[in-house]
Amino acid sequence: MHSSAQLPTPTSRWEELTKIQPNPAQLDNIKAQLDLVLLALEALAGIGSEAMLQAAAQLNLESKIPDRVALWRLRQSNPLRKGEGGRKKLDVEEARSLVLISCYLAKQHQEVIRRAVALLEQVTYNNEPPHKAALLGDYIDAFSNTYQERMEEDENVSTDVLTQLALKLLIDLLFYSSAGGHRRLWLALLDRSK
Amino acid sequence: MAPHSPLSRWAGRTVATQLQFHLHLDDPRLPEQRIHLTGDREQLEALQQAVTTYVQELLNQSPAQFNAQLAQTTATESTTGADSVVIAPANSIDSSPFSLQQIFLKSSRGLSHALCLGSLATPVTGPVVQLSVLQLFDLATALDEYEADIVALPSLNRRSRVSATPPAWATIAAGLTLAVGVFAVLQQLNRPAQQQITSNQITEDPQQVAAQPSPLPPLSSLDTLPPPPPEGSPVPVPATPLPAIPVPNAVPPTPAVTAPQPGSQQASPPTGASDAPAIAVPSPLAQLNTPNPRSQATIQAQPTAAPQSASPAPAAPQQQAANNTTTAAVRSPSAPPAPSEPTSLDNISQVGEARQFFQRRWEPTAAVRQPLEYSLVLDVDGTIQRIEPLNQAARDQIDRTGMPLIGEPFVSPISDGKVARIRVVLTPDGKVQTFLEDREAPQVSRDPRENAP
Numbered sequence: 030m031h032s033s034a035q036l037p038t039p040t041s042r043w044e045e046l047t048k049i050q051p052n053p054a055q056l057d058n059i060k061a062q063l064d065l066v067l068l069a070l071e072a073l074a075g076i077g078s079e080a081m082l083q084a085a086a087q088l089n090l091e092s093k094i095p096d097r098v099a100l101w102r103l104r105q106s107n108p109l110r111k112g113e114g115g116r117k118k119l120d121v122e123e124a125r126s127l128v129l130i131s132c133y134l135a136k137q138h139q140e141v142i143r144r145a146v147a148l149l150e151q152v153t154y155n156n157e158p159p160h161k162a163a164l165l166g167d168y169i170d171a172f173s174n175t176y177q178e179r180m181e182e183d184e185n186v187s188t189d190v191l192t193q194l195a196l197k198l199l200i201d202l203l204f205y206s207s208a209g210g211h212r213r214l215w216l217a218l219l220d221r222s223k
Numbered sequence: 224m225a226p227h228s229p230l231s232r233w234a235g236r237t238v239a240t241q242l243q244f245h246l247h248l249d250d251p252r253l254p255e256q257r258i259h260l261t262g263d264r265e266q267l268e269a270l271q272q273a274v275t276t277y278v279q280e281l282l283n284q285s286p287a288q289f290n291a292q293l294a295q296t297t298a299t300e301s302t303t304g305a306d307s308v309v310i311a312p313a314n315s316i317d318s319s320p321f322s323l324q325q326i327f328l329k330s331s332r333g334l335s336h337a338l339c340l341g342s343l344a345t346p347v348t349g350p351v352v353q354l355s356v357l358q359l360f361d362l363a364t365a366l367d368e369y370e371a372d373i374v375a376l377p378s379l380n381r382r383s384r385v386s387a388t389p390p391a392w393a394t395i396a397a398g399l400t401l402a403v404g405v406f407a408v409l410q411q412l413n414r415p416a417q418q419q420i421t422s423n424q425i426t427e428d429p430q431q432v433a434a435q436p437s438p439l440p441p442l443s444s445l446d447t448l449p450p451p452p453p454e455g456s457p458v459p460v461p462a463t464p465l466p467a468i469p470v471p472n473a474v475p476p477t478p479a480v481t482a483p484q485p486g487s488q489q490a491s492p493p494t495g496a497s498d499a500p501a502i503a504v505p506s507p508l509a510q511l512n513t514p515n516p517r518s519q520a521t522i523q524a525q526p527t528a529a530p531q532s533a534s535p536a537p538a539a540p541q542q543q544a545a546n547n548t549t550t551a552a553v554r555s556p557s558a559p560p561a562p563s564e565p566t567s568l569d570n571i572s573q574v575g576e577a578r579q580f581f582q583r584r585w586e587p588t589a590a591v592r593q594p595l596e597y598s599l600v601l602d603v604d605g606t607i608q609r610i611e612p613l614n615q616a617a618r619d620q621i622d623r624t625g626m627p628l629i630g631e632p633f634v635s636p637i638s639d640g641k642v643a644r645i646r647v648v649l650t651p652d653g654k655v656q657t658f659l660e661d662r663e664a665p666q667v668s669r670d671p672r673e674n675a676p
Contacts, residue, residue, distance in 0.1 A: 143357065150355050153293070153333045190286075197289040200334075200356055201282055207364045208371065217282040 046215050050121060051222065057108055058222030060119045063127045064107035066205070066214070068179075069198035070131065072171035073145060074138040084130045084137075093126040103127060109180045128214050135206035142202050149196060159196065169195050242267070244369075246362075248352060258352060260343050269326045270343070271366040277328040277336070278363050292330050328359075338362075570659055573601060574645055576634035578657040584625025587651050595620055595649040598660060605636045613646075624649055 051059060070076055078100050085094040094100050104110075106117040135142065141164075148162040160166035172195040173188065180186075205214045242264035249257055262270070284292075325341025336359050338352045354362065577599070595617040600609040607629050612618040627633045637643055644661040 146356050146360075150334050150357065193290040193293075194286045196293075197284070197286045200289075203356065203360050204278055204282055204363070207360070207367060209367050213279060213282055216279055220279075220283040221285065 043212055043215075046212060047125065049219060051124075051219060055219065055222040056119055056121070056124065059124050059218045060106045061109050062218055062221065063124065063131065064104050064110070065194070065198060066131045066202070067104065067127070067134075068175055069172060069195065069202055070134050070138065072175060072195070073168045073199065073202070074134070074141055076134060076138070080134060080137075081130055084133045085126065088126075088129050088133060090126045090129065093123055094130075107180075109183075111179060111181050124218070125215070128211050128218070132205045132210040132214055135202045135210060139203075139206040142199065142206055145199055146203050149199065159192065168199070172198075248354075248358070258348050260340070260345070260348065262343050266326070266343055267366075267369065269341075271370060273326045273328055274359070274363050274366055278359070281330075293333060328354075571637060571643060573605065573634040573637060573643060574657050574659050577601075577645055577647065578655050580627075580633060581625060581647060581649060581655040581657070585649050585653060585655050587649070587653050588623060591616070591620055591623070591649075591651045593651065595624060597621075597624075597626070597647045597649075599645050599647060601634065601637065601643045601645060603637045603640050603642060605632070605634045606630050607633050608642065 067081065078097050081100055082094065082097065085091060085100075094103065102117050103119060103123055105112075106119040145164050145168060148165050149159060152159055152161050152165070159169060169192050173191040176186075176191055176194075201214075201217070204210065207213075244262055244264075244267045246260040246262075247257060248260070325339065326343060327339050327341070329337050329339065331337040331353055334356050336354045336356075338354050340348060340350055340352060344350045593614070593616050596613040597617055598611040598613055599607050600611075602608040607627055610621070610626060610629065612621055641662045643659060646656075646658050646660045648656040650656075
């Protein structure tokens with residue numbers, strides 16, 4: 030258990046959390062993480078930018094993310110991305126908007142997330158590879174393919190690493206899909222970008 | 224002797240509380256073994272703290288740490304969590320939750336987690352219970368619900384410390400059954416028939432109950448939660464019963480009823496080891512014991528909002544699912560706690576119905592000196608989904624307003640399927656004003672009613 034003094038406790042409320050201003054380096058890292066959370070949702074639930082924009086509209090976040098181009102720019106702000114990746118600045122408000130959208134979508138797709146986690150537990154318990162379960166296999170493949178399409182080539186990223194990343198994100202998504210998910214995600218972003 | 228809550232230490236009075244929670248753990252891997260845990264509120268809060276912190280730690284892990292844990296094949300089940308703690312007598316004011324800190328979690332074999340029960344351990348359970356990820360998630364969700372309900376109560380108080388401060392529950396009775404495949408959490412408040420309070424500890428000083436205005440919530444477009452109550456303000460101990468707590472019944476969607484995703488096939492048949500958990504049908508239990516607090520101010524305690532229908536029959540899904548789920552996130556910005564001109568959105572008939580509803584019930588007493596303002600979120604079926612008192616008076620007097628309970632019949636269903644937020648203003652001269660504040664997207668969180676026959 031490590032807990033950082035300057036970080037709020039997990040029970041902190043969202044308003045309190047919104048007062049925390051990540052520094053630019055943290056934000057850079059947050060950009061990458063958020064892009065990956067959305068990527069996991071895309072791979073698992075088959076959602077695209079349309080669903081993300083819809084979520085933005087329902088959360089009254091159109092001012093932050095008015096259209097597909099704006100969303101694409103936010104996603105492109107991930108420094109791991111190919112080409113223009115990382116050039117765009119992502120401000121705190123935009124990061125929070127993406128947090129809310131991610132959790133909203135996770136909630137919408139909680140069923141498939143639950144099912145995937147249940148399968149993952151089952152194959153893990155039986156010491157079988159995750160691909161043994163079709164849903165997991167499809168998810169991992171979709172995640173890996175999309176990741177490789179969009180991100181800069183990195184020799185360190187093997188199939189295994191991508192699989193682990195996908196599975197970790199899957200379990201995280203489950204916890205983000207509950208009522209206080211946006212708090213959990215924001216705290217995790219702050220913590221992991223330290 | 225009714226046990227004192229830790230609140231007594233700083234509320235300047237004794238708040239007798241008796242909360243018991245029951246936790247049922249059904250492990251699909253051990254179908255014949257059902258674990259049952261029981262504890263009081265302090266233990267529940269210690270458990271909640273432990274789970275919340277642990278989950279956050281889990282989420283904060285890097286993928287590499289996650290993988291290291293997954294690769295771990297040796298079970299780290301230890302028996303060091305054996306209960307060696309002596310729980311302070313219930314009536315000891317200084318019984319702090321610290322003595323219960325032995326409730327903690329740690330990672331276990333593969334994806335599972337070990338819940339070290341500490342003071343919750345029984346000879347049957349042993350000191351440690353293994354939880355799957357889904358079990359942990361369901362437990363965390365159930366505990367979040369519990370906390371959210373506390374937060375939703377009027378005249379509650381929270382210190383911004385690590386441990387959540389219990390509110391004045393003294394006159395609330397509620398039952399909560401949560402069957403989420405693995406857990407059934409049942410919390411029940413049993414009020415002692417006669418509450419004995421030592422005279423030297425009860426100082427009914429109205430000055431201590433000075434109302435403090437709620438802080439203005441930040442009006443950012445991302446403000447998605449109702450404003451927290453003022454910190455450190457004294458807790459008014461209600462002389463009349465508080466409204467019954469909404470009893471959430473967060474039943475996560477059951478995998479059994481989902482249509483298979485296109486492109487996904489059934490997984491290999493379970494080998495009987497750990498199948499996806501079967502989801503138990505919730506049997507909500509909303510008990511409303513009419514309390515009759517014996518405080519110095521004896522006021523006839525009569526629940527103003529008598530349920531119009533009998534309490535839901537077992538197996539009928541609870542009226543409200545996790546209501547602070549989506550709607551909490553959908554709302555933006557939150558209603559300012561000051562009266563404002565209603566935006567002339569498309570008015571809906573429910574606004575008028577709500578006005579008539581309160582006109583029939585609203586009878587101001589002398590205690591009401593200023594308008595009581597509430598922001599109500601109406602679900603599409605015309606029941607109330609959330610009640611947000613917008614000023615301290617509204618918080619204190621909510622039980623005198625005739626406010627229906629969450630999930631009770633209130634107005635007619637909303638035809639366009641959108642959630643509505645209405646403002647209700649009850650004035651000391653008996654007038655009722657209602658207007659539409661906002662239309663929101665329909666809830667996307669699963670509602671158990673969808674599966675209702």
